[in-house]
Amino acid sequence: MRVRIGMLAASASLTLSAVSPAVDASARDTAPGDLVSAEPSAFHPLPGRPSASAAWKIHYRSTSATGEPNVVSGTVIVPEDGRTGPRPLISYAFGTLGLADPCAPSANLPKGGLAEGGLVDRLLRRGWAVVVTDYEGLGTPGEHTYTVGRSAGRAVLDAARAAIRLPQAGLSAESPVGIVGYSQGGQAAGWAAELHSSYAPELRVKGTATGGVPARLEELPEIHDGSSGAGLLLMMAAGQDAAFPELKLDSYLNADGRTLVQAVRSNCLAIDTTVGAYKKMSDLTVKNPLSTPAWRNRLHESDLGTRAPGSPVYLYHATGDELVPYDQGTGLRRSWCARGGNVHWRAVLLGGHASGVVTESASATAWLAERFAGRRTAGNC
Known part of the structure; x- marks a missing residue:
């Protein structure tokens, strides 16, 4: 039975009482992506500078790396631009922030100062809604399953499901979905792209933009x-x-x-x-x-490239990446292309790992806009 949430304006929050990733018995009667709770939140791209958006912190059902039901937290952000009706949704996977609960994106997006906050703001300015997962165990009871690809990919897909099921967000099952991530988020986005067809086939994923991907741990x-x-x-x-x-x-x-x-x-x-x-x-x-x-x-088990993504992918990697070597990106390109994937590959010629997410963001966003507009891409395998 899907959890229905309403009257948020009248109720300051709907919060978890006794739900943890070691799921309670009622979780067995719900589905991945179902909402457990939601409460008003905020999004600041920079400290002291709120964006023109509405935001909610959510907890939603997902699935662990070992196939067990769990609960993950995240943030849904919708532009306050006067637009009505469904709009595109980005499921955004942040790069490495740390393992402790205070590191979770949902704990920091309301305060500002996250390096990728400006990139999220860029997506909102396009008129797109954004949902940011905290990943398993980051901001919820238990430990963060950092670099465990299957868990992260499921959390990204289930975040999109949860955002669509949040009535206040104004989204629908027909909303086109894009997946975005870099570094740790690139691994999560890559796994979401590979799992989409089997794990969340109802999502209308139009494309995935993923970079700096640690494809072979x-x-x-x-x-x-x-x-x-x-x-x-x-x-x-x-x-x-x-x-x-x-x-x-x-x-x-x-x-x-x-x-x-x-x-x-x-x-x-x-x-x-x-x-x-x-x-x-x-x-x-x-x-x-x-x-x-x-x-x-x-x-x-967290290797990427063992199956083709079910929708087009914009894959990029900095040639000077000092943390995730460039050949991890080129190797993933070969693997996806060999399996029939629709891959648009970009080598980032300037900078290293930390700068790659910024320097390629505009091109990746423009590529996603073309996918949302229904334009076809043949990739460059």
Whole structure:
């Protein structure tokens, strides 16, 4: 039975009382994308500068990496532009913000200051509604399943379903949907594109714009071990362990490793990457978990490129990306193209990982606008 929410203006909020990702019994009678709660929120692209929009924080049903029902939070934002009737909807997946609940987009969009807030504002100025997922375990009970692709892709698709089912948003089942994400969000958007046809075929997905995609996680430890990105390895290990407790991360860590992993679990990005920078896994572990078959198998389960997306994709990657190597992007392009995907590929010639999302945003947005306008694309495989 779908949860119906009304009279939000008269009621300050409809909030969760005893719902957690370890789902209550009633969750078994609901469907992915069903609303659990909604309450008024706000969107500030910059601190102290609200946008001309209405916003709601939502909790909605989704599905974990292991196929269990869970609850994920997010934010629905709709332009206050006088337009009536259904409009396009973007399901937006943020890049890495951290593992602790205060890092969640829904906790920060009302305050402003998120680096991608301006990009969300650009989409709203097009007249499009936007829903931003917090991902599994970020802003809800439990730990964030960082880099677990299947969980993230489902959260992105179910966020779109939830936004459509929020009466105040003015959307409908006929609303065209676009998917957008970069870095961690690029992995989530890529997984959403691959899962759409099987997991949420009723969504009218017109295209996915995804960049800086970590398509093959197993290759990252060798690149980042002992480098400035070593903290990201700790985050990845913690995220995989959150999804698959049988991996028993703590059993591989020495005292220093346990201290650092607890630090990344408890803080947001600036702290996460700083505390682990230039650390070697050999200095933090009694045995490197990322080198064991059990861990490698789980990392492989998040590989992208094993199936073609069900709708066109705008895929881009910076040639100078220092965190997610360029060949991860070109490899994903080859895999999707070999499986018959409709892929528009763009090599970003200037800048590195952090700048890629900004420098390519205008082109990616224009490409999505063409998809919403019904124009066909053959890609450039």
